[in-house]
Amino acid sequence: MSTLPQMPKSWRLESKPHKFCPGCGHGLVLKALGEAIDELGIQDKVAFGCDIGCSLLAWDFFNVDTVQTHHGRTTPVMTGVKRANPDVICIAYMGDGGGYAIGSQHLVNAAARNEKITAILVNNCNYAMTGGQMAPTTLPGMKTETTPYGRDVEQSGYPTQGPEMVAAITRDGAYVARGTIANLKQLKSYLKKALENQLAGNGFSFVEALASCPTNWRTNAKDTWAFVEQEMPKYFKVGELKNPAEKGDE
């Protein structure tokens, strides 16, 4: 594997090469996350919760305590861990279906309660694990298995703007950002700040990552990157929405 030399220390060697499809965004998000964990030196204190979705494939991805949960339920499981043992650095890792559809009540309420956990949501514009159905984040006009003629906003509404929603309902102490696998350095810095925000005990931290799913998009490498770099950011603005570490936030 060409990525072998740069493998983050917190990655688990025995489970590599990982199980995601070639060109999948999950692997890149988890690489950025692994590096963030390494740089903060928190590997021994992290508990990583993964959702059901393609994120379930990450159940043995890191050399950190890991719990695989149910579709949409990673946020409450990690909330439960954090409330019971605040020394654990809790990461809830999920897809856009898990976070914005079936588990949206958990995301909204964890944010509203300012739970001191870090939620990371992979936005790949579809339900990937189940074969490419429409997700809350499917772009208008985008074809999926359940929108074969393209997402009709009259019928299905507009894509969920997750970080915007979380930013709107959180108060002081929350960290909210949207990164992309097209800019891994920036994504890593967001993930790091989200973890630092938890370490500082400030409040809820949320990072959405724009990510590729070439398998369900049925795109080649070139079109995959074009979609991630050009199409997705048109609707999903990349950047920090809330950062308690910065004075004059908002």
Added chain:
Amino acid sequence: MSEKPIQGEKRVFMTGNEVVAWAALAAKADIMYGYPITPQNEIMHYWTRMAPKFGRKFLQTEDELSAGFTTLGGVLSGRKAFTATAGPGNTLMQEPLSMAEMMRIPSVVVIQQRGGPSTATVIYSQQEVTMTTFGGNGEGFRIVYSTSTHQELFDYTIKAFNTAWKYRFPTFVLADGYQAKMRESLKIYDPEEKGVKLIQPEATIGKPAVNGVKEPVHVRNTYNTEEELFEVLTGYMEDYQKCAPEVTEYQEFDCDDADIVVVSHGVVARAAKVAVQELRQEGLKAGFFRPVTLRPFPADQLRSVADKTKTLLFVESAFGQMAKLAKESIFGSTVNVETLYKPGVGITSEEIVAKVKGVL
């Protein structure tokens, strides 16, 4: 902060929900996660008043899915965590509890049954037996205690934590709206002073490094192959069958020469007990059988009763949910079966006496 919630033993007169809160404190429960639903609410109300005085915690969640899953998180981090619910909340609770079954997470859930299906009544029923014993997409790898008195609510809530952590199967205390809301006298006590050993919880995740070395754990509920799953579940079934004889509890009296044995559980068993005693005083040969654990069910014990009596009378505030478990356990028996089913409605000893007399 660190003093014991109960010193020695005390006679008290309180509601069942208050009893559960005291029992959880006495069992050294660390944290409760909960969502309001009648008739369970006062467990949270008492817990939130008392828990902070003893350094215990509470989280009010957004729904019962969350209450269940946060409870699992609490247990995974090595704390004695519990939740309580009823009716439609119990329905939602089945999803997290199926994860607890799969991952052997020793969670404790108190159920105060209310009328069903749907929202039905907030009052009372015994209609959550099927769901509590075999709910979720699983095999019923659970332990379910059906309590009958406030004393039992106290004793079995304490026991539920020990059972869950000892065998690592999710454990339920199944009571009902009558037990929740009724006031009754009982003795509350510090279990350790009575020689009841409280099992120490153990963390799955978040365990500190030993000698500077952290061994990460990876726990999952998803398997890749049929064989892999089959192997896991076969092991679970072996564990379950092995612990079943130790866990199974029941009560019986006057069965040896009985022409008819009344089979009931929970609060209905109190009426059945009085009914059988009255019938005996009148010279009628009635007997009493009560499963205390509905899962595992005291199958062998009921079978031997079925083998020596003529009729089993199943009495419950449901359309035969306990009876389904009972009938399965006596499969093949030629005993005559009679029923007195009143779903969502209380049953008096007079009704049972009248029914028995009608049958005999």
